[in-house]
Amino acid sequence: MYFKIGMLLAATQVIATLAYPPSCACYRNQRPVCGTDGKTYNNECLLDCATRDDPGLRVRYQGPCSEGNVGFPACHCDYDLNQVCGSDNHTYDNACLLNCAAATNPGLSILYSGLCADEVKIVDGPSKYPSCTCTREMKPVCGSDGITYNNDCLLNCATINDSRLGIEYYGPCADKVIVVDPGTQGDYHGIRPL
Numbered sequence: 283m284y285f286k287i288g289m290l291l292a293a294t295q296v297i298a299t300l301a302y303p304p305s306c307a308c309y310r311n312q313r314p315v316c317g318t319d320g321k322t323y324n325n326e327c328l329l330d331c332a333t334r335d336d337p338g339l340r341v342r343y344q345g346p347c348s349e350g351n352v353g354f355p356a357c358h359c360d361y362d363l364n365q366v367c368g369s370d371n372h373t374y375d376n377a378c379l380l381n382c383a384a385a386t387n388p389g390l391s392i393l394y395s396g397l398c399a400d401e402v403k404i405v406d407g408p409s410k411y412p413s414c415t416c417t418r419e420m421k422p423v424c425g426s427d428g429i430t431y432n433n434d435c436l437l438n439c440a441t442i443n444d445s446r447l448g449i450e451y452y453g454p455c456a457d458k459v460i461v462v463d464p465g466t467q468g469d470y471h472g473i474r475p476l
Contacts, residue, residue: 306331316347357382365434367398394449395423396434399441424455 308327315326318340323329326341333339345358359378366377369391374380377392384390416435423434426448431437434449441447 306334313344314346315344316342318342320347322346357385364395365397366395367393369393371398373398394434395452396438396449399438421452422454423452424450426450428455430454 306327308325308331311325313325314322315329316322317329317332318338319332319336321332323332329339329341343358348357357378359376359382362376364376366374366380368374368380368383369389370383370387374383380390380392416433416439419433419435421433422430423437425431425437425440426446427440427444428450429440431440437447437449
């Protein structure tokens, strides 16, 4: 009798294992992918799990599946954060996303790198001057004032005091070199020729 019950339990376990494959364990990271079935999966691992039911399922492209952008190509951008300010005064997480938005707004272009001026958060600091909240990211930019700012957010904060300030170029400002004519005698602002 015990033998029959044991065999019945073992057979039930085998059938249950075949009918219900083990669960798929995936991290909850949000890096959407579009499957060849037209569905968006939160990440590639979840799409791999879905291949149990559809062995031909593959990743069509990175990013969510586009929904009815009739007449416009689907945009697929990385999730990197390199903010740009658009001519619509909206901050986009990166230039690719701005270019995607330009598909429906042909006049849209990049004004400058970083947050749009009206989106910079001003926090009352201990001094009488307002301060901005920026990351400590080191991506130096040379301002039109000749000062190197650690990142474009800090330069955008400086525009609070000087609205004409902008990015001259990416990277630290080159050292200012005063060219002195070797034939010049005497002192030139404290610099003497060798």
